[in-house]
Amino acid sequence: MEITQPACTDPVIWNQWHVISALDEVPAGVVSETLLLDERISFTATPAGEHRVWRSSIRLPAGAEIDGSAPLNGADALPVKPEYGYLWTSLGDPPDDLFPLPEYHHPRRRNMNAGSVGVATSAPRAVENFLDLAHFPYVHEGSLGVQPHTEVVEYDVEVRDGEVHATKCDMMVPKVGANFDEPVVMRYRYRVPHPYCVMLYYDSLPDPSVEDICAIWVQPMSAEVVRAHNYMGVIDDASTNTDIKGYQLLIFAQDKPILENQHPKRLPLDPRAETPIRADRSAIAYRRWLSDLGVTYGVIPAAV
Amino acid sequence: MIKLYDYVLSVNCYKQRLMMSILGVEYEPVPVDFFPGWEHKGEEFRKINPLGHIPVIDDDGYILWDAHAILVYLAAKYDPSGRWYPTGDPGLLGETASWMLFAEGTTNTASAARLCVNLGYDFDLEACQAGAHRLFRVLDEHLWFRERGGRSWVCSGDHPTIADIALFPDVVLSEEGGISRLDYPALRRWTDRVKRIPGFELMPGIFPASPGR
Numbered sequence: 001m002e003i004t005q006p007a008c009t010d011p012v013i014w015n016q017w018h019v020i021s022a023l024d025e026v027p028a029g030v031v032s033e034t035l036l037l038d039e040r041i042s043f044t045a046t047p048a049g050e051h052r053v054w055r056s057s058i059r060l061p062a063g064a065e066i067d068g069s070a071p072l073n074g075a076d077a078l079p080v081k082p083e084y085g086y087l088w089t090s091l092g093d094p095p096d097d098l099f100p101l102p103e104y105h106h107p108r109r110r111n112m113n114a115g116s117v118g119v120a121t122s123a124p125r126a127v128e129n130f131l132d133l134a135h136f137p138y139v140h141e142g143s144l145g146v147q148p149h150t151e152v153v154e155y156d157v158e159v160r161d162g163e164v165h166a167t168k169c170d171m172m173v174p175k176v177g178a179n180f181d182e183p184v185v186m187r188y189r190y191r192v193p194h195p196y197c198v199m200l201y202y203d204s205l206p207d208p209s210v211e212d213i214c215a216i217w218v219q220p221m222s223a224e225v226v227r228a229h230n231y232m233g234v235i236d237d238a239s240t241n242t243d244i245k246g247y248q249l250l251i252f253a254q255d256k257p258i259l260e261n262q263h264p265k266r267l268p269l270d271p272r273a274e275t276p277i278r279a280d281r282s283a284i285a286y287r288r289w290l291s292d293l294g295v296t297y298g299v300i301p302a303a304v
Numbered sequence: 305m306i307k308l309y310d311y312v313l314s315v316n317c318y319k320q321r322l323m324m325s326i327l328g329v330e331y332e333p334v335p336v337d338f339f340p341g342w343e344h345k346g347e348e349f350r351k352i353n354p355l356g357h358i359p360v361i362d363d364d365g366y367i368l369w370d371a372h373a374i375l376v377y378l379a380a381k382y383d384p385s386g387r388w389y390p391t392g393d394p395g396l397l398g399e400t401a402s403w404m405l406f407a408e409g410t411t412n413t414a415s416a417a418r419l420c421v422n423l424g425y426d427f428d429l430e431a432c433q434a435g436a437h438r439l440f441r442v443l444d445e446h447l448w449f450r451e452r453g454g455r456s457w458v459c460s461g462d463h464p465t466i467a468d469i470a471l472f473p474d475v476v477l478s479e480e481g482g483i484s485r486l487d488y489p490a491l492r493r494w495t496d497r498v499k500r501i502p503g504f505e506l507m508p509g510i511f512p513a514s515p516g517r
Contacts (some may be wrong), residue, residue: 025340115340118421120482227424242337249339250312253508256422256480 006091007038007222010297013195015092017079019217019229022113023087026051033062035221037091037297041078053078053089085111086217086229099163099193103213104233112241114230114248116219121259122298123196123218123226124267128286129259130198130216131190133171134279139254143175143247146183152279164192164289166282177212177236178243180205192286195295196220204235212236214248223298224265228252270302306331307362309352311338313422315415315473316371317359318507323375323469326503327382331361339423371411372404375466387463399459403467409439410474417481429482436483440475444488451490456497464501472498477509 008014020034020043028045033056035041040056044066057075060066081088083098104111119126129135133152136145149172156167169188175181184205191199199215215231230248268274269291276284291302306324310317310333324331336358337343345356353360353369360369361377368374379389390396413435419425420432443458450457457464458471476495478485485492498504499513506512 022340113340116424118424120421242335242341242343245337245340246312246335250508253313257509257511260479 008091008297010295011092012293012295013037013220013297015090015094016194016196017081017088017090017094017098018196019086019088019219020053021087022116022229023051023082023085025113025116026087029065029067031060031062031064031066034219034227035225036089037220038222039091041089041091042075043087043089051080051082051087053080053087084231085113086231099197101199101213103211106210106233106235108207108210108235109233110236110241110244111231111233112245114232114245115252116227116229117249117252117256118221118225118227119256119259120225120265121262122224122266123220124286124290124295124298125259125262125265126216126218126226126228127192127196127198128267128283129255129262130200131166131192131282131286132280133169133188134277135258136171136173139258140251143251144171144173146172146174154278155281157281157285159285159289162193164190164282164285166190166285169282176202176205177234178239178247179236190282192289195290195293196226196298199231206237207235210235216252220298264300266298266300268300268302270300273300273302306364307334308332309334309336309344309349309358309360309362311336311344311358313508314338314358315418315477316411318473319371319469320359320361320374320378321507322472322505323378323388323466324382325505326469326501327378327388328503329378329382372407372466372470375404375470379466387461387465388469389466390459390461393461396459396461396465400465400467403458403465404470406439406443407467407470407474410436410443410471413439414474414478414481414483417483418477419481421481433481433483436478436481440478440483440485440488440491443471443475444491447494448490451493456494458494464498468494468498473507473510480509 018036026045031042031044033042042056043053045051054072055076060075078089079094084101084104137147137150153170155169158165167189171186173186174183176186186202189201196218199213201211201213204210204212213233217229217231219227230252232244232248269287290299308320308331343349344358350356359371361374368377376389386392413432416427417429417432420427420429458467459465496513
């Protein structure tokens with residue numbers, strides 16, 4: 001048996017929970033396979049709706065029928081956490097809990113995976129692009145932004161409870177969601193609770209006492225190829241799931257070619273590597289936070 | 305009004321939206337949850353198209369599927385000039401048919417690679433990419449000779465045809481499938497010319513061309 005060194009030598013990332021699939025998209029009774037941190041892993045759902053994840057084994061190839069309730073035929077089982085509609089696993093020794101998301105359980109919230117999309121970039125590039133407001137009027141003209149309203153007004157950024165928070169982010173938005181066609185100035189807040197997960201919160205239009213949440217939880221397949229899982233949790237009685245998912249994926253598809261043309265694909269953490277402007281304060285905080293955490297996978301670490 | 309069973313990120317649906325936009329045909333899109341819902345593979349959708357794929361059009365009760373077949377129908381019915389599908393010129397019509405078949409190849413290679421990379425389709429990605437490069441090389445050379453002959457389009461007439469519409473989305477989104485167009489300058493110039501056709505419409509992932517000269 002050949003022993004190889006893992007490609008990911010970053011203990012911070014290795015020991016995280018990582019998302020690999022929406023729960024309702026895991027085929028039951030059959031082996032599915034995906035890539036996580038350059039390692040082939042397999043997963044399935046049992047008829048009882050439980051989930052199993054293990055390091056891929058030639059004895060249990062993708063597509064094979066499997067009774068997931070039986071022992072895994074000697075394959076290395078991996079930790080499993082079904083949370084927020086997604087299946088999370090880890091190759092290392094993950095913490096007990098994933099980041100908190102109490103809003104998920106609001107009785108009126110419609111939680112869904114808008115789609116899991118492959119992108120040829122690093123996870124931190126994907127997160128950073130999601131944090132960026134300045135591109136809205138250019139890349140998402142007519143939906144998330146409109147020219148000439150391109151100014152990003154000063155917003156607040158802080159690291160609180162081990163997470164990056166950007167608040168009071170105001171933007172003129174022509175079309176905030178699937179069935180909302182009136183232009184409004186939206187006040188967004190962003191939250192980065194995990195090196196590869198980012199959420200956007202904003203007051204729900206039908207019920208401003210509750211926040212809608214739109215997120216990408218990024219699965220690092222390798223350092224430069226990811227799957228972005230688009231989570232949506234919205235208060236919306238008017239739109240169909242197809243509308244909501246379609247709109248979210250349309251927005252994401254506009255980002256994708258931009259993301260794939262950013263070079264280098266790994267996010268440079270050295271403050272001198274790329275020149276930020278005032279609108280990039282959240283990106284600067286995110287990069288510094290990754291540096292402080294000691295993340296090395298998917299980034300170009302700052303010179304010491 | 306024409307109903308188009310549509311998915312916004314599908315190249316084959318985009319071909320229809322582009323054609324109808326250029327021809328000024330009004331239509332009503334019916335969104336299908338292609339991904340991640342696979343609604344087109346479900347029992348309900350198979351009552352509309354038993355093959356379980358999109359696009360499908362419903363033109364006042366007349367149902368038609370298959371992206372390139374729909375282009376034939378739309379141009380034959382809604383282009384009174386007869387230039388997009390040149391039935392009045394046997395030579396040009398033959399060329400159009402030939403390049404439409406070529407476009408089946410670009411769909412099955414370049415656009416298949418895009419489905420692999422974006423949506424995790426279980427195709428042989430390297431084979432799709434290699435196949436796309438073989439076809440792009442042929443098309444690039446062909447377009448280079450067209451340009452030398454003072455022509456702008458895939459077929460030899462002075463007006464674009466449905467073959468240009470059938471090929472354009474497969475080509476212009478190829479980078480999403482990991483297929484660079486760096487080595488195909490004539491192909492790149494042609495994509496800019498298509499983008500300047502009056503009535504041209506974008507889809508996510510495609511950027512507008514500058515107005516040109």
